[in-house]
Amino acid sequence: MEAFTSLASGLSVAIQPMNLLFALIGVLLGTAVGVLPGIGPALTVALLLPITFKLDPAGSIIMFAGIYYGGMYGGSTTAILINTPGESASMATALEGNLMAKAGRGGPALATSAIGSFVAGTIATLGLTLLAPYLVEVAVSFGPEDYFALMVVAFVTVSATFGDSPVRGLTSLFIGLLLGLIGIDILSGQSRLSFGVPELYDNVEVTTLAVGLFAVGEALYVASRRHIHEEKLEAVRGSLWMTKEDWKRSWKPWLRGTAFGFPIGALPAGGAEIPTFLSYATEKRLTKHPDEFGKGAIEGVAGPEAANNASAAGTLVPLLTLGLPTSATAAMMLAGFQQYGLNPGPLLFAEQPALVWGLIASLFIANAMLLVLNLPLVGLWVKLLAIPQPWLYAGILVFATMGTIAANPSPVELIMLTIFGVLGFLMRRFDFPIAPVVVGLILGPIAESQLRRALSISLGDPMVLLQSPISATLLGIAVIALIAPFALKNLGRFKAVED
Amino acid sequence: MSNAQPVPMSRVQPRTHIDVAGVVIALLLLVLAGMVWWDMTKLQILSPYDLGPKVMPIVVAIGLTLLALGNGVGALQGNLPARDSLDWKPIILILGGLAALIVLIAIGGGFMIGTAILFATTSAAFGRRAFLTDLLIGAVISVFVYLLFGKLLTLSLPAGPLEHLL
Numbered sequence: 226m227e228a229f230t231s232l233a234s235g236l237s238v239a240i241q242p243m244n245l246l247f248a249l250i251g252v253l254l255g256t257a258v259g260v261l262p263g264i265g266p267a268l269t270v271a272l273l274l275p276i277t278f279k280l281d282p283a284g285s286i287i288m289f290a291g292i293y294y295g296g297m298y299g300g301s302t303t304a305i306l307i308n309t310p311g312e313s314a315s316m317a318t319a320l321e322g323n324l325m326a327k328a329g330r331g332g333p334a335l336a337t338s339a340i341g342s343f344v345a346g347t348i349a350t351l352g353l354t355l356l357a358p359y360l361v362e363v364a365v366s367f368g369p370e371d372y373f374a375l376m377v378v379a380f381v382t383v384s385a386t387f388g389d390s391p392v393r394g395l396t397s398l399f400i401g402l403l404l405g406l407i408g409i410d411i412l413s414g415q416s417r418l419s420f421g422v423p424e425l426y427d428n429v430e431v432t433t434l435a436v437g438l439f440a441v442g443e444a445l446y447v448a449s450r451r452h453i454h455e456e457k458l459e460a461v462r463g464s465l466w467m468t469k470e471d472w473k474r475s476w477k478p479w480l481r482g483t484a485f486g487f488p489i490g491a492l493p494a495g496g497a498e499i500p501t502f503l504s505y506a507t508e509k510r511l512t513k514h515p516d517e518f519g520k521g522a523i524e525g526v527a528g529p530e531a532a533n534n535a536s537a538a539g540t541l542v543p544l545l546t547l548g549l550p551t552s553a554t555a556a557m558m559l560a561g562f563q564q565y566g567l568n569p570g571p572l573l574f575a576e577q578p579a580l581v582w583g584l585i586a587s588l589f590i591a592n593a594m595l596l597v598l599n600l601p602l603v604g605l606w607v608k609l610l611a612i613p614q615p616w617l618y619a620g621i622l623v624f625a626t627m628g629t630i631a632a633n634p635s636p637v638e639l640i641m642l643t644i645f646g647v648l649g650f651l652m653r654r655f656d657f658p659i660a661p662v663v664v665g666l667i668l669g670p671i672a673e674s675q676l677r678r679a680l681s682i683s684l685g686d687p688m689v690l691l692q693s694p695i696s697a698t699l700l701g702i703a704v705i706a707l708i709a710p711f712a713l714k715n716l717g718r719f720k721a722v723e724d
Numbered sequence: 725m726s727n728a729q730p731v732p733m734s735r736v737q738p739r740t741h742i743d744v745a746g747v748v749i750a751l752l753l754l755v756l757a758g759m760v761w762w763d764m765t766k767l768q769i770l771s772p773y774d775l776g777p778k779v780m781p782i783v784v785a786i787g788l789t790l791l792a793l794g795n796g797v798g799a800l801q802g803n804l805p806a807r808d809s810l811d812w813k814p815i816i817l818i819l820g821g822l823a824a825l826i827v828l829i830a831i832g833g834g835f836m837i838g839t840a841i842l843f844a845t846t847s848a849a850f851g852r853r854a855f856l857t858d859l860l861i862g863a864v865i866s867v868f869v870y871l872l873f874g875k876l877l878t879l880s881l882p883a884g885p886l887e888h889l890l
Contacts, residue, residue, distance in 0.1 A: 279877050389805075392794040396753065399787045403760060406784060410777040413770050417781065418763050441822075448814035448849045615850035619843040619858070620865065622818070626825060626842065627835070627869045631879040636830040643822045650815070655749065656805040673780040680779065 228358050235582025239590055244287050247280070248587050251288035252594045255295020260302050260606045261617060263447060265312030266537070267553035267663070268439035269296035271432050272621075274561055275628040282565040283580050287587040289561050293554065294346060294591045297537055298599055301338045301530055302606055306331060307458045314497035314533045317505040321518065321525030323459065328521045332465035335603055337475045337523055338530040340467075343596040344476075345483040345531035349538030350588045352487050353545075357574070357585070360546040364571040370679035370690050372547075374699035376672040379549050381706045384661035391710045393657045400648075401665020404429045405673075412677060424637035431560035431667050433629055435553065437642045438659050440625040442649015444618045449650070458610055465600060467523075475527040478508050482531030490539020490551075497536035497552070504528035538588065545569050545581060548671065553660035556667045563667075746799025750792045757788035814849035821845030834884020839866035 238244060254276070258269045273292050277285035304315040305322035318338060325334035367375070384398035385391035407418045408428035419425040467475065485500040485507070508524040509515070518525060541558075543549040548570035550556040562569050567577065574581050599606075612620075629642050652659055683689035691697045764781035775782070798804060824845070825838030843862025844855050852858060870887060873879045881887070 275873070275879065276877060278879060390798075392791060392798060395787070396791045396795060399784060399791055400756075402780075402784050403756060403788065406760065406781055410767075413768070413777045415767050415777055417767065417777065418760065441818075444846065444849075445815050445818055448818060448846075449811050450808055451814065451851060452811050453808055613852075615847040615852040615858075616861070618850055619846035619862065622821075622846050623839050623843050623862065623865055623869065626822070626839065627866075627873060627881070630829065630835060631873045631877075631881055634880055634882050636826050639822070639826045639829065643819065643826070646822070647819070654807060654810075655745070669780070677776065677779060680775075685775070 228354050231578060231582045232354050232586060234579065235586035238283065238579050238583030239287060239586035244284060244587065247284045247288040248291045248591050249594060251291020252295040252591050252598065255292035256299040256599065256606060257609060259296035259299025260609050262303050262307055262309045262610065263443045265300055266293060266296035267435060267557050270554060270557040271435040271439065272624060272628055274432050275631045277561065282567060283583055286561065286580065286584050289558060290584055290587040291591040293558065294588065294595055297534055298339065298342060298595050299606065301342065302335060303610065305334050305338065306607065306610055314501055317501040317529035318526055318533065320505065321522050324521035325523065325526060326459035330521060331459055331461040333467045333471050333523060334526050336465060336467045336600060337471060337527045339596060339599050341475065341479040341482065341527045341531040342534040343592055344479045345486060345535040346538055346592040347589065348483050349487040349535040350585065350592065353538055353542050354585055356491065356542055357546050360542065361571045361574045364547050367695065368679065368693060369675045369682065370693050371695040371699065373672055373675040373679055374690065374696040375547065375549060376668055376675065378699050378703045378706065379551055379668065381703045383551055383664050386706045386710055388658050389656065394661055397652065397657045397659065398661040398665045401662040402669040404434065404666045405669030422637065424635055429641065429666060430633060431556065431663065432632060433638060433642050434645050434666055435557055435663050436625045436629060437645025438649035438662060440621050441642060441646025442653060444622055445646060445650035446653040447618065461603065461607055465603065471523055474523050478524045478528035479531040481507060482528040483535040486532035486535030487539040490536030491542040497533050500532040500536045501529040504532035546571065550664055550667060553663045556663045559667055741802045743799040743802050743804045746804045747796060750796035750799055753788050753792035753795060757785045757792060760788065761785040817845045817849035829882045832884055834887045835882050836863065836866040836870065836886045
């Protein structure tokens with residue numbers, strides 16, 4: 226029960242008035258930005274990162290926790306009310322949620338997603354609390370070759386295993402890895418792929434990439450298809466509150482969704498999309514009201530939304546204990562840590578226990594704040610949704626460019642933002658997944674340094690990767706995860722559920 | 725993925741056998757792979773035992789080459805996902821706004837004028853027909869952002885004549 230002692234000390238950090246204030250600001254900002262259509266949690270964190278530049282690490286990371294969960298809540302509100310999921314993890318929620326909103330049951334849909342998110346978030350954060358110390362212990366025994374192998378597993382699962390096309394997913398990943406090469410190589414002091422441009426010597430900023438791909442790319446894409454696609458905002462009609470019947474139909478899906486979300490998120494198994502669709506399929510099968518599915522069944526909102534939040538908290542397990550981001554949002558969180566020279570992993574637990582456990586405790590607090598704030602404030606969030614589309618995207622671009630030059634005041638940074646925006650647009654148009662680029666950029670250099678450390682210990686013998694049993698096993702898993710999608714072409718069948 | 729209901733008429737790209745855009749993507753990947761490889765050859769190895777800074781570029785170059793092949797095969801078979809028709813005007817408007825902002829910052833014009841232009845062009849790209857009003861709104865927002873970022877958070881934003889007035 227050492228975990229609870231640590232958590233208690235973390236709570237004493239999180240509950241300091243300033244930190245509570247940071248959590249509150251984070252929650253409000255996160256929800257406000259996350260609710261805007263087309264803005265998922267990853268972009269929410271990326272856009273709001275500059276705001277935390279000047280805070281101290283503890284305050285900033287606690288604010289992050291709020292932004293992270295806030296962005297998730299905001300995203301589900303958008304999914305339900307205008308059926309524009311900001312990210313694939315909200316797609317399942319949007320299916321039944323938007324139908325409920327159309328049928329005048331938007332209030333209960335928002336309520337079951339908010340309460341379900343709270344239940345799932347709390348259970349999953351508890352899971353994180355219990356699991357983290359064990360994983361840290363395991364991770365301490367990892368050598369550099371084991372870390373490298375672990376990152377290979379993450380690369381494969383994030384890009385190839387669960388996407389539509391392994392080739393396109395891996396292409397995205399390698400573009401990210403290529404971007405990760407740009408800059409001065411720390412170990413040898415030589416510049417790579419910089420072409421004499423001084424701004425390229427200090428690496429590609431993860432925030433510039435994420436904001437370019439997600440914000441600029443999305444704006445270009447939506448603008449280019451405006452003539453064929455229109456969004457419609459559903460008004461929240463009728464009661465906000467769930468009836469007794471709604472509660473009865475919601476609590477089991479919440480728990481089942483959590484059971485899907487947390488383990489899949491906690492394993493480096495990539496994304497919240499799979500658990501949300503698994504949960505959707507399960508609820509559809511188990512429901513006592515099968516006739517309502519396709520017309521707005523509350524189970525179809527409660528389950529996936531819980532799965533989504535549980536998986537989001539789950540991704541924090543590999544992120545905090547191993548320094549391994551397995552989603553675009555987790556990659557942005559890692560960027561936030563790196564901004565303070567902090568490297569998540571077992572060492573961080575040993576060196577900065579107050580900070581790590583303060584963060585975990587803040588997750589509980591942020592979650593509770595969201596539950597209390599979100600339902601009463603839903604009217605305000607809906608008003609944000611009603612911002613006319615031209616102003617909304619114009620505002621997003623203004624904020625995106627400002628954040629980029631505030632972090633790095635140089636026109637070259639803006640040129641990079643624009644290039645990444647065009648890249649994001651093309652990737653959307655040709656259906657390449659975006660998240661592997663971000664994960665590749667941030668995890669590539671870390672994987673490289675582990676690989677080179679392993680190779681320099683073994684005097685350049687690559688067999689070291691197979692001689693360590695941990696590393697050999699992990700590489701074996703990576704190979705299976707790479708081959709599986711080719712072997713099981715119908716792994717994408719979860720996506721067909723919606724038809 | 726998308727919940728758009730595509731109007732059949734708007735699908736201007738018939739499913740030809742060879743996807744030209746896909747072939748271009750494959751060729752671009754090949755060019756990128758070549759660039760990484762060429763850049764790698766200029767690196768110096770410091771340790772006699774291992775390839776040091778060359779390891780990762782080699783992995784990336786080989787990976788990109790294989791993926792270029794994979795994408796190329798897919799394009800030749802024409803099995804890329806279907807694409808909707810494209811409206812170029814909004815794309816040019818948004819990129820034009822970004823270009824204006826970049827140029828203004830590069831020549832020391834500060835970011836406010838550029839931001840106002842970006843706001844107005846983006847808004848126009850999304851169908852608004854009130855360029856001057858939007859220019860004004862963009863200016864107000866940029867003042868607000870300047871005060872938030874520059875004064876409250878003490879981040880430095882590129883200043884020009886307008887910024888010095890505040």
